[in-house]
Amino acid sequence: MNIKSASQQLDISADTIRYYERIGLVPPITRTASGIRDFQEEDLAALEFVKCFRAAGVSVESLIDYMTLFPQGEETREARLSILLEEREKMAERLEDLQAALDRLDGKIQAYKEGKIK
Known part of the structure; x- marks a missing residue:
């Protein structure tokens, strides 16, 4: 799944996802041979976890x-x-x-x- 699809599924902006990855808030996302992020279920789960706890003020x-x-x-x-x-x-x-x-x-x-x- 690309970043646009992940962004839409999780209701998190693509910029926020990139930021979370850059600062180490989520593990590095797997990339395709051409360098495009390829989100796996565990990546989505990590982003969902972070989204939930950030919304709660953690x-x-x-x-x-x-x-x-x-x-x-x-x-x-x-x-x-x-x-x-x-x-x-x-x-x-x-x-x-x-x-x-x-x-x-x-x-x-x-x-x-x-x-x-x-």
Whole structure:
């Protein structure tokens, strides 16, 4: 699958895919004899993983660390788990902040509906 098809399938721009590959966020993509990227299922899975966690606010640095360790297998299991646990803690804090903001917004909307704010 070429980069255009991968981009459309994953809803990620081709420029973003190239950037992720350049900075080591995803492993190098297999190339055809003519040098065109030829995405395999594992490449798409890696991009989908990165897309999901970037959307959730996981840092590029943490993802690079994780994705660098992942292919090394069992010997990096604890290091990978540590990265995931740290990111989970950060995500839980962001979720609490978002919930507090949503609650406040809901209160403001209710006040408008009840005519308390003009």
